[in-house]
Amino acid sequence: MSTVYTIHPPQADLLEGVIRLNGSKSISNRVLIIDALCGHQIALENLSNADDTVFLQRLLASEDTVLDAGAGGTTYRFLTAFLATQEGREVVLTGSERMQQRPIRILVDALRQLGADISYENEEHFPPLRIKGKKLKGGKVELPADTSSQYITALLLIAPTLSEGLELHLTGTIVSVPYIRMTLKIMEYFGVKTAFEGNLIRIPHAKYQPRPFFVEGDWSAASYFYSIAILSKESELTLEGLTAQQIQGDSVIADIARHFGVETTHHEKSVTLSKKAVAQIPAHLTFDFLECPDLAQTVLAFCAALKVQLQCHGLQTLRIKETDRIAAMDTELRRLGLAALTEINDNRWDLQYPETVVGKSSDTPIHTYEDHRMAMAIAPLAITSGQIKMEEPMVVTKSYPLFWADLEKLGFGIIR
Numbered sequence: 001m002s003t004v005y006t007i008h009p010p011q012a013d014l015l016e017g018v019i020r021l022n023g024s025k026s027i028s029n030r031v032l033i034i035d036a037l038c039g040h041q042i043a044l045e046n047l048s049n050a051d052d053t054v055f056l057q058r059l060l061a062s063e064d065t066v067l068d069a070g071a072g073g074t075t076y077r078f079l080t081a082f083l084a085t086q087e088g089r090e091v092v093l094t095g096s097e098r099m100q101q102r103p104i105r106i107l108v109d110a111l112r113q114l115g116a117d118i119s120y121e122n123e124e125h126f127p128p129l130r131i132k133g134k135k136l137k138g139g140k141v142e143l144p145a146d147t148s149s150q151y152i153t154a155l156l157l158i159a160p161t162l163s164e165g166l167e168l169h170l171t172g173t174i175v176s177v178p179y180i181r182m183t184l185k186i187m188e189y190f191g192v193k194t195a196f197e198g199n200l201i202r203i204p205h206a207k208y209q210p211r212p213f214f215v216e217g218d219w220s221a222a223s224y225f226y227s228i229a230i231l232s233k234e235s236e237l238t239l240e241g242l243t244a245q246q247i248q249g250d251s252v253i254a255d256i257a258r259h260f261g262v263e264t265t266h267h268e269k270s271v272t273l274s275k276k277a278v279a280q281i282p283a284h285l286t287f288d289f290l291e292c293p294d295l296a297q298t299v300l301a302f303c304a305a306l307k308v309q310l311q312c313h314g315l316q317t318l319r320i321k322e323t324d325r326i327a328a329m330d331t332e333l334r335r336l337g338l339a340a341l342t343e344i345n346d347n348r349w350d351l352q353y354p355e356t357v358v359g360k361s362s363d364t365p366i367h368t369y370e371d372h373r374m375a376m377a378i379a380p381l382a383i384t385s386g387q388i389k390m391e392e393p394m395v396v397t398k399s400y401p402l403f404w405a406d407l408e409k410l411g412f413g414i415i416r
Contacts, residue, residue: 003416004365005393005404007382010411013277015232017410019225021217021241023048024248025399026179028215029056029074030186033082033157034208036060038190041210046241048215050399064091071096071322071370071398074150076127080107081154084116085161086133092121094128098370101126102320106144107151113141114155114162138162138205145170145199148317149179152201156183159203160192170199175317177291178249185247189213217241219250221400222271223298224376226253228410229273230260230302231383237273237410242266249292256299259285260306281306290314293321297377300329303351304339305384310351312341322398323369332366332378333357336385365389372398379407 028048033056035042047053052072059067059079067083069076076095083091094100105125108118117132138159143151152170159166174180180201184194191209195202222239229235242251244266254264254271261279265272285308289296296315303310318325326349330341339351366388368375372395382388396403404414 002391003393005390006413006415007379007388007390007407008413008415009383009386010232012411013232014234014236015228015410016236018238018240019406019409021221021239022050022400022402023215023241024218024220025050025053026074026182026218026220026248027186028053029078030153030157030183031213031215032056032060033078034186034190035210036082037085037158037161038208038210042190043212044215045213046215046217048218048399049401051397051401052399066092066094069093069095069099071099073099073102073148073321074153077104077107077148077150077154078157080104080118080129080131081111081158083131083133084111084114084118085136085158087135089133091131091133092128093131094121096370098322099127104129106147107154110141110143110151110155111136114138114166136162138164138166140167140169142169142171144172145174146172146316147175148320149174149176152180153183156180156187156194156201156203160187160206160208163205165202165204165206168201168203170201173290174199175290175314176249176293182247182249216243216245216247218399219248219253220294220373221376221403223250223253223295224380224403226257226262226273227298227302227377227380228383229262229275230257231305231380232275234277235262235273235275238270239273240270242271243269250295252292253295253298256287256295260302282308284309284311286311286313288313293317294373297325297329297373300333300341300351301377301381304333304336305381307339307353308351312349312351313347315349316347321373322371323374325371325373328367328369328371328374329377332374335364335366336378336381336388338381363389365391368392368395370395372396372400376400376403379403379412382412 023046
């Protein structure tokens with residue numbers, strides 16, 4: 001029997017409070033791989049407590065011959081590359097049922113070009129993998145860049161350990177460029193030189209230099225509070241743990257929110273979100289999510305609630321995430337009686353408001369599809385819908401275990 005939460009909105013017109021954001025999962029997982037590659041000598045502060053990060057820590061410390069990465073995409077892909085470099089070690093790397101449906105061929109092919117010994121245990125091109133670690137020579141490799149930046153990052157993180165370094169030629173349109181730049185900035189912090197020009201990335205052979213590291217708060221998690229601020233009549237929210245470094249591409253949510261009357265004030269290690277009751281809502285908005293795909297569900301949700309004519313580009317990578325996020329958002333926005341997400345062509349989707357989506361019942365639970373971002377993107381819509389019922393709400397632990405508790409701090413009622 002599935003678990004269902006009923007989410008009630010805050011009663012106050014002015015929504016205010018202070019939220020301490022978890023350390024960024026994306027940053028944490030990158031630094032954990034670097035830490036493992038330089039002998040676990042890095043002093044880490046504010047490390048993420050997300051399931052993906054906890055799993056990665058556990059697996060990096062494990063000496064088992066079978067490792068289960070669960071549903072974590074970054075966990076699985078980063079470990080694939082890392083384990084390929086571990087001389088003398090043989091491991092079977094598996095994952096959840098959904099993970100075993102997510103293709104891994106692009107990364108495996110690239111690693112094989114670098115000399116890795118990797119084979120498929122079951123279905124060709126899909127997990128689980130048998131990985132026999134060895135010293136990799138490195139050199140030149142080509143990689144399609146229009147699927148997932150996680151493949152690119154997995155290769156970049158191990159690049160300094162390759163005897164000839166790495167010259168990575170990216171073919172096609174590069175998706176999620178900010179995630180690649182995030183990886184390179186972190187590598188540079190730990191003493192590795194990088195060069196990223198056009199579709200070519202060069203990393204020389206080098207040694208990571210251990211240094212203390214503070215993990216910035218998660219801007220992806222911050223996006224849900226921007227959504228809350230946008231949907232509220234007035235708001236004054238402080239999010240602790242964020243900085244103005246903007247190493248994370250999802251910090252662009254602050255720019256998007258400005259269109260909806262939400263202003264962001266940066267402090268040393270926090271930001272304040274402010275919205276006045278007189279804020280204007282745009283009738284139309286066009287946005288390309290190619291460089292920040294994890295924001296798409298959040299923006300789709302609050303735009304649908306406010307009946308904004310949203311034209312989207314760059315959603316193509318959403319089909320190979322924890323679920324097909326395009327199909328899932330269309331289904332659940334229709335279930336809520338709000339909007340339909342319609343594909344116009346290969347690179348454009350529009351929110352549309354046909355009469356057929358009107359009339360949702362408040363007793364109809366929202367499905368989360370084993371996808372943490374489905375739950376967190378839709379939860380703020382309780383503000384405009386009055387209440388929302390949600391199946392399997394604890395999927396949020398994948399990236400934000402305290403999400404529901406933090407909503408309660410702001411006055412949301414969570415009936416468990």
